[in-house]
Amino acid sequence: MREDYRLRYVSTRGGAAPLGFCDATLAGLAPDGGLFVPEQYPTPVDVAALSGKSFEDQALTVMSAFAGGEISDQDLAADVDAAMATFSHAARTPLVQIGPNEFLLELFHGPTLAFKDVAMQTLARLMDRILKARGRRATIITATSGDTGAAAADAFRGRDNIDLFILFPEGRVSEVQRRQMTTIADDNVHALSVAGDFDDCQRIVKALFVDRDFNDQVAMSGVNSINWARVAAQITYYFYAGLSLGGRPVAFTVPTGNFGDILAGYVAKQMGLAVDQLVIATNKNDILDRGVRTGSFVPGTVTPSTSPSMDIQVSSNFERLMFDLSGRDPASIQSRLADTRAGFSLTEDEHAKLTALFASGRCDDVLAGERIAKTYADTGILVDTHTAVGLAAADMAPRREGVPMVTLATAHPAKFPDAVEAASGIRPTPPARLAHVLDAPERATPVAADTRAVADVVLARSRAVTA
Numbered sequence: 001m002r003e004d005y006r007l008r009y010v011s012t013r014g015g016a017a018p019l020g021f022c023d024a025t026l027a028g029l030a031p032d033g034g035l036f037v038p039e040q041y042p043t044p045v046d047v048a049a050l051s052g053k054s055f056e057d058q059a060l061t062v063m064s065a066f067a068g069g070e071i072s073d074q075d076l077a078a079d080v081d082a083a084m085a086t087f088s089h090a091a092r093t094p095l096v097q098i099g100p101n102e103f104l105l106e107l108f109h110g111p112t113l114a115f116k117d118v119a120m121q122t123l124a125r126l127m128d129r130i131l132k133a134r135g136r137r138a139t140i141i142t143a144t145s146g147d148t149g150a151a152a153a154d155a156f157r158g159r160d161n162i163d164l165f166i167l168f169p170e171g172r173v174s175e176v177q178r179r180q181m182t183t184i185a186d187d188n189v190h191a192l193s194v195a196g197d198f199d200d201c202q203r204i205v206k207a208l209f210v211d212r213d214f215n216d217q218v219a220m221s222g223v224n225s226i227n228w229a230r231v232a233a234q235i236t237y238y239f240y241a242g243l244s245l246g247g248r249p250v251a252f253t254v255p256t257g258n259f260g261d262i263l264a265g266y267v268a269k270q271m272g273l274a275v276d277q278l279v280i281a282t283n284k285n286d287i288l289d290r291g292v293r294t295g296s297f298v299p300g301t302v303t304p305s306t307s308p309s310m311d312i313q314v315s316s317n318f319e320r321l322m323f324d325l326s327g328r329d330p331a332s333i334q335s336r337l338a339d340t341r342a343g344f345s346l347t348e349d350e351h352a353k354l355t356a357l358f359a360s361g362r363c364d365d366v367l368a369g370e371r372i373a374k375t376y377a378d379t380g381i382l383v384d385t386h387t388a389v390g391l392a393a394a395d396m397a398p399r400r401e402g403v404p405m406v407t408l409a410t411a412h413p414a415k416f417p418d419a420v421e422a423a424s425g426i427r428p429t430p431p432a433r434l435a436h437v438l439d440a441p442e443r444a445t446p447v448a449a450d451t452r453a454v455a456d457v458v459l460a461r462s463r464a465v466t467a
């Protein structure tokens with residue numbers, strides 16, 4: 001074990017040795033089932049010095065603070081620059097005004113038209129760099145309900161030291177999402193269409209993760225939103241938006257599923273950004289909205305909605321917030337979260353701390369549709385269904401006089417064209433970069449919803465096995 005990490009990452013469950021940034025990035029999940037968090041947040045960041053800087057320059061400051069000296073600023077800058085060069089807008093994540101003191105932060109100008117591109121494009125380059133420096137290869141196996149797999153396929157295609165296997169539920173992702181995964185021609189990307197649902201895909205990936213022999217054989221790594229480097233890469237756009245508004249206190253509303261995106265806003269505040277309030281927006285899968293109101297988080301069954309990337313009942317990244325709310329007490333996290341399906345409760349003190357910073361709002365499919373139509377009527381801007389859930393939650397949130405509200409626009413409307421057209425009567429125009437995806441030949445490997453069957457495909461194809 002190395003002892004010389006300048007910034008150590010500890011597990012929220014206290015049962016894993018602390019790691020440095022590079023090791024935590026490759027590991028994804030901590031071996032004790034917990035999530036890695038920095039031992040302390042890098043603070044204070046010189047917020048004033050970031051003002052007026054480009055997205056890339058701000059991102060370098062943020063990523064450098066988390067890398068703890070393990071990757072040089074020159075190398076980090078190269079990866080951040082290359083990642084953001086895949087975005088089709090010069091501002092990368094432009095802030096757009098939609099009303100008096102109301103803004104949209106457009107995070108969907110990346111290759112797969114959802115906010116996950118910001119972090120995934122950065123993560124792919126960092127992982128490849130870390131592996132290359134160590135002369136190693138890795139295999140990434142990920143389950144997706146759509147957007148994560150698409151973002152990963154684009155970000156990891158052609159990477160020398162990484163093979164990517166994406167498990168998606170056959171017939172249950174949108175056509176655009178499926179095509180974004182199956183039209184990648186690079187040999188290191190493998191789309192597996194699983195004869196089952198998303199839960200089957202996730203169950204198989206988890207089973208492979210805990211199979212130590214298999215894990216060692218293929219050098220398995222994870223890129224879902226529990227990977228700290230992804231959270232870190234998402235922090236920048238909070239700074240970027242807050243500083244674009246002059247650095248005064250700003251409220252953010254975030255369409256939320258796994259709690260990764262909004263957690264980045266929380267960390268930005270810990271690093272010194274003036275964040276007045278964070279509003280958790282949920283669709284009818286509303287465990288977080290109920291939890292914020294009552295302090296008790298009881299998962300129901302997942303109900304499909306028009307905002308599928310938020311159809312989640314167990315939000316993995318909430319564990320990181322809860323770790324802080326508990327006063328960083330790993331034993332209390334371990335005892336309450338070991339069985340996430342059972343639900344958990346916050347203490348009164350934790351609940352008070354939660355509601356001091358977070359508010360929440362719930363928006364069903366009907367209200368989301370109405371909000372798409374209203375936004376179009378008010379501004380001429382078409383928003384996607386996830387963003388609409390955010391806007392509706394922002395409407396409900398208690399507001400402080402004069403504080404700007406920034407709602408995160410997490411997907412391009414053309415990614416969910418049917419729901420957007422049904423709500424507004426307008427078919428969103430696909431951006432030029434989608435054209436290739438819409439007519440390139442598809443390639444997917446059908447596989448049974450069975451752990452062994454998936455393991456066999458991975459063993460036969462991963463370059464890490466023979467390396």
Ligand SMILES: *Cc1c(COP(=O)(O)O)cnc(C)c1O
Pocket residue numbers: 114115116147148225255256257258259260261262309310386410411
């Ligand atoms: C993934 C996703 C979300 C939810 O983000 P979390 O980090 O999981 O909370 C919201 N909107 C879109 C479009 C997404 O792809």
